[in-house]
Amino acid sequence: MWSGAKRERVMFALAVTASVVFGFLTVADAWVLGWATDEAIVPAFQNGDTTSAAIWAAAFAFLIVALIRTLAVIGRRLFGGIVYYRLVRDDRLNVTRAYVRLPLSWHRKHSTGSLLSNANADVEARWGVFMPLPMAIGTVAMMIAAIVTMLAADVVLTIVGLVSFPLLFLANGIYQRWQAPRIALAQQLRAELSSVAHESFDGALVVKSLGREAAETQRFARVSEQLRDANVSIGRVRAVFDPFIEALPNLAVLAVIVLGTARVLNGQAAAGDVVQIAFMFTVVAMPVRSFGWVLGELPRAVVGEARVSSVLNERSQMVWGTDSVPASGPVEVLVTDVSYSHPDDPATRALTDLSFTVAPGSVTAIVGSTGSGKSTLISLLARLTDPDAGDVRFGGVDVRNLTQTAFTGAVALVPQATFIFDDTVRANVCLGLEISEDELLEVLELVQARTFIEQLPDGLGTVLGERGTSLSGGQRQRIALARALVRKPQVLLLDDATSALDPHVEQAILRALGARKDAPTTIVVAYRKATIALADQIVLLAAGQIEDAGTEADLRSRSVRYRDLVDAYDVARGEVDHE
Template sequence: MVQGLRVIGVAIRAEPRVFTAAVLSSALYGVTTVGSSWALGWATDHVVLPSFRQGRAGTGTLVVAALLIVGVAVLKAAGVMGRRILAGVMQYRMQARSRRAVTRQYLRLPLAWHHRHPTGQLLSNANSDAEAAWAPLAPLPMAVGVIVMLVTAAGAILLVDPVLALVGFLIFPAIAVLNLIYQRKLSPLAMRAQQLRAEVSEVAHESFDGALVVKTLGREDAEAARFQARADELRDANVLVGRVRGLFDPLLEALPTLGVLAVLLVGSLRLEAHDIAAGDLIQVAYLFTLLAFPIRALGWVLAELPRSVVGWTRVQQVLDATGSMEYGTAALDGPIDGPAKLEVDDVAYGYDPEAPVLSDVSFTVAPGRTVAVVGPTGAGKSTLTQLLARLIDPDRGAVRIDGTDLREVAKGGVSASVALVPQQTFLFDDTVRGNITLGLAVPDETVWAALRLAQADGFVSALPSGLDTRVGERGATLSGGQRQRIALARALVRRPRLLILDDATSSVDPQVEKRILYGLRDGSADSTVIVVAYRMATIALADEVVYLEHGVVAGHGTHERLLARCEGYRNLVTAYEREEAERAALDTDADEEVVA
């Protein structure tokens, strides 16, 4: 409970004015609710009972009673409206604030941190956890306000008849004990249910994100079963929460009712003895019926606290995460529109410190050159491209552009000069133009020039609305090669000084790929090009090759030189041709045996 109250304290400090106004509105509701009991008592003594004795009621007293009851009701309604509206404003503001803070933190944290956290968990932190953290704020102003009602009602009962007050107040110890047992039973169940909500969200997102794999491999039933298992756990946890509430709620309702019955019983005896007036008995009985509501309102807040603590803790784990990417103040020293000089100096990096992916990687690329990065699977090629674009920072060594360490460049400086087209192409559910410009103010002529260089202008022109054609979620209406060419045009339209292609033309026809690379090498003098390549034809187009093996540079030079001097490189790039030759030889031997 202490942690839950601390979370509430954070919200109060963040929104003091809204909270104060909401509590005052709730206090108005509480005071007017108690005031309605006084109005009923006054109407009983001055209108109802005289009417029975005299057979009629005075017009003046009727008007006064009506105005009194209506006036109290109007003030009570105003208090209810203010309380609910302001409580909602406070809750939704805090949820929005948490979501913005979590999202900003996601953008600030380096890619290495995101590699260690599944996407479903991150979505859960920004959505259901932020929502759960501030769930108690909806009933909070009401609970604080009804404390005023509770104190006012208790004071009014004592003033009317101390004896009846003593009888009625006997229920309070019983209610306090019941609430204590209720919270102890409910808290662990509510915490478990909130954790399972996050797990269900993680499984669902993973299944949806991998829909293509699930469907192509026929894993629908397995994924459905995996989701059902988590959903069943969540259902069972919520059922247990519901059972506890279903058991304790009637008891909480019954205790104040028993108190009212005891007050009526004792009050009837005192009324017969002329120790109390009928209006006073009605007022006291009505006030005791009101006492159940403040207790329930406090219970609502206490019931939400365990879930709130879980949500707040999960959000804070994100906000407290370390590993931010720091920026310097330097600018890249090269020409604004000219190709960049790239230096990789003794770079090492590992996702796990005990298992480095790259070690002692060093090479230099002159401005305007096209370099192919080649290596077997797991050699560290994609990791190297992320280092060159400063998506991650090396554990040791430095990556420099025009002599400037990328870690010293001001924020936005690297992305203004470097463009990375990754292996996995992502397109937004937007138009072709929107996917290329991404909000950048670029004239259509420049967009078409980038499309021509990416060999994409032909199929884009053939689309129903050209640049205004929507491509669907993740570019679902386009082929893999078309998506890759759109992604390449997205990079080219920004005229990068260093262009990095991480196997970015793997889905493109070899002839189209050849034209793209020719265009990048010969038709565009503004970029230095780094291309992760596997095809012999692609590699042969590069000015030089960097060959990675086991995370180190095992060879650097022209394609012909590496073929002659580097056995690992030669075996890798000629593997396909050698396999074809071996198959042809086997087929020839088989034919000769048949002839013989």
Template sequence: MTGVQPPPGGSTLREGLAVVRRGIAGQRGWFSVAVLGATVYGVMTGLTAWAIGWTVQEAVAPAIAAGRATGAQLWFVGGVLSAVVVVNVVGVIGRRLAGGIAMYNLGAQYRRDVTRQYLRLPLSWHHRHPSGQLLSNANADVEATWNIFAPLPMAIGVVVMLAFGIVQMLVVDPFLALVGLTVFPMLFAANVAFQRAMSPRMTRAQQLRADVSEVAHESFEAALVVKSLGREDHETERFRAVADELRDANIEVGRTRGRFDPAIESIPTLGTLAVLLVGTHRVRSGGLTAAEVVQVAYLFSITAFPVRALGWVLGELPRSVVGWRRVSAVLDATGAMAHGDRHLPRGRASAVAAESVSYAYEIETEEGQPTVNPAVVDVTLAIPAGATVALVGPTGSGKSTLANLLMRLVDPDSGVVLIDEVDLREVRRGGVSEVAALVPQQTFLFDDTVRGNVTLGSPHDDATVWRALEVAHAAAFVRRLADGLDTRVGERGASLSGGQRQRVALARAVIRDPQLLILDDATSAVDPSVEQAILSRLRAASSGTTVVVVAYRMATVLLADEVVYVEEGHVVDHGTHAELLGRCAGYEGLVTAYAREAAERAAITSAEEVSR
């Protein structure tokens, strides 16, 4: 989505008008009120010229002729002009208020739509799109799409002003009107040149806003890596480079506007001067009165403004188009998971099976060509209801991907995944998460209380929350927190240690009493003794639950009823720990490495205790 270039100007205009039509259809009521207000403004602005001419004719000219003005004449002039101004102000308020509401409603609606689509799309789609770009889609691109609705009602309303003013000028004096109207072709030509110059510059600036968001988000997300490796200066320079590009692009937009604005603003002034010059000659020859010249000159000055207002709309079109392209790329994204209407059985542990399942990640080469990275290859697996199964294998062997497939976070490229003999593709939306829970490798906590992070808004009472925390071996440290369950944990749980975050995440899964519980190295940040206590409690508490554990420690492996050994995306062997030790060389080598690591860690701990 970075690098989207606009097609030729005509296509941009067509796309922009299509976006406008879509927005009007979505906010028809408020937009109609805004256009009505703009129309009142346009008509009353035109009537202001008539009122000025009429008061000059009926009050000012007689006062000048008499050499004095009476109180009645002053009240007459003030009353007429005040009435016109008051109605005009009502139109302006209606236009701006309703137009603003329409614009902000559209922004809110499409931010919700984009976010909802993000949540619908599978992880495989998110793997291919940077988070910074997605943030830009939901924020800057939605805003750019609908900002055109700020000047749009006024532009439509001033078309009425333009027509009204031209008709009035022609009625007063056709010749003088034609003199003034000769500048309109010049204004239109200048605006066309302005749009052609601005379109590519505004498009580039909008694209760079997304790039800045992407780099900033990546730098903030990697704050721990950046600081621990001393790369602050490098990241600062990387952000500076893209921020400077955006600055230069915005300066170029301003520079282009600065070149055109004086010329466009001066053309109506030249027209007004021409009208006054010719009008003065016509007054001397008796063809017009001074009041009529004043009326035509004022009408001309206010009819030149609508052309400029239309230019504001045309100036927003390129940004609106590029913003909509980025937003619609998300809304129209394919790959959203299809769902059926079947329900999974409730109330007992679930049996899980994978039949000839394969899955590969799509990645892009430096040349931008798509390629695939196989992660799971032709896996067939059957896990009985109520069993505890350990997935074991070297790093990068496909264990986490297999866990994601069992939860239907992604769909297999081939083969089927079944829970209780039901193909997960046939399950209704949300059906899998009602019976299964996953605790992933990377623990995520919301900037909320401990209670909020465990319940995630579900209606669980505090007693249930504490029971889940007990199972996850987290109750003790939560009680020591300043506010207990009401303690806010900070963004991503920043106020807790890694092991504490993992235990809160475990409680979050346990409280849902899942029929299938998948733990993807979910206890890696806790001590082995604590891990063994957690797993023992889980096993005791989950007698009605099937447990799948991605295991790296012997304590975890030994608690399993069955071990599945995975290598390079294939299930190489499965059986009990003792069976695999005797027949699977890869498993034996891995277990030996685990045992060696555990022995070394125990030796270090013992030495530290002796030294103390």
């Protein structure tokens, strides 16, 4: 809590000040009532008459106190709300920045639903305590003023009434201990529910095509029911404690009235003092509940703090250097003794002692059966992760020594899964780059996307929708290729990035790309025989190792594995139109 108050010290101070003013005026209201009782109401009952001056003075005092209290309540809620929403906004931004900063290896260990929960529900829970906190602090000031005022009026009645407050704090403490594990479970289940929902929505095609609607509904219902039960458990605890906590101040008021009446009849206390103290306990009871609200929010805040801090304090990140890529055109790619194991299975080598060279401006095809390490190699070349041993060099510079700007400016990756943002065609291709119309159309022509884009309702301004579901797989891949090429990369990495294209379209794109005078150094994961034939060099992977490397003719003549792999693929796949 202290860190939040420190971050928003001005607004928090204003909220607390307004709450303190409200507290003091609450006490003043009770004092005015007591004074009015003695000066205007009691004389009216005793003498049958009272002075208009006393009535007007009491009315004016009540009016002034009520007006200032109203302004204090507005200030407390306004400034307190500003504090809360600013803290939530800042944390959401910080969590998002952490997501962007953290390496892909970290993201693979955390579900999307959990990440969404961290940035939303957990952030709100972390700072939820700041909504009642200013009122609770103001209540402390109010309690001090109230106790002093009540002691001055009648010590006995004050002591009788105050007996309820230790019981109130004890009940709140027990309440917090009982609620903490229940709220922690509910927060965890919210994250799980978000994960299940995200998976179901993301895998809508699989769910619909395989008739898994009922199973997915049941899976969602199971977690939803668990969350319901957790929330019901929280509600049960509140149902037990809330009436008890509500009743304690009322019992104190009742005790003060009963004892106070006896003391007035015995001449030991003035009627105004009894009214003042009874009313004081009545109006103080509600603000005192703010301690309960703070304590009630603390378990959620603790859980939210832990979950958000686990992201913000995570220090695993890609370390960048200070060098730049030495050349402005295509560069040599040198892979030397590279080995890598996945973090979840460190004992098994995914890649072992890989070494090969890709000449500037040339095309190298990576070929291998499923699980041979092709995509893992591409992820190392794209520096989505770093090798356990060995190094990757662009233009003679270890990629780990490059600045992030230099590296991302030099390399473009087109992955297996094409992602399309819910934005226009232009925005999806440019992604923030300032590209002229002519340059953009030239790249779209090269990837054979210009024709179908011009046929869209608004051309380049057409909004493609979430994940580009209105486009075919081949169209999405062409947009992804254009997105990479418009950046004029020095190294282009294609991880099965043309699998949804017609073979002749794929070949036409790769031939056009290779014919450009500024053609990047290209490394492509390939399966089709005709595509592989366009490569200047072929690297054959088997079980994470380079089994052979050379031209297509070399490998066809000497590698049975290569022939079987490529021929089997073409026979199985044929000339299928995937659009």
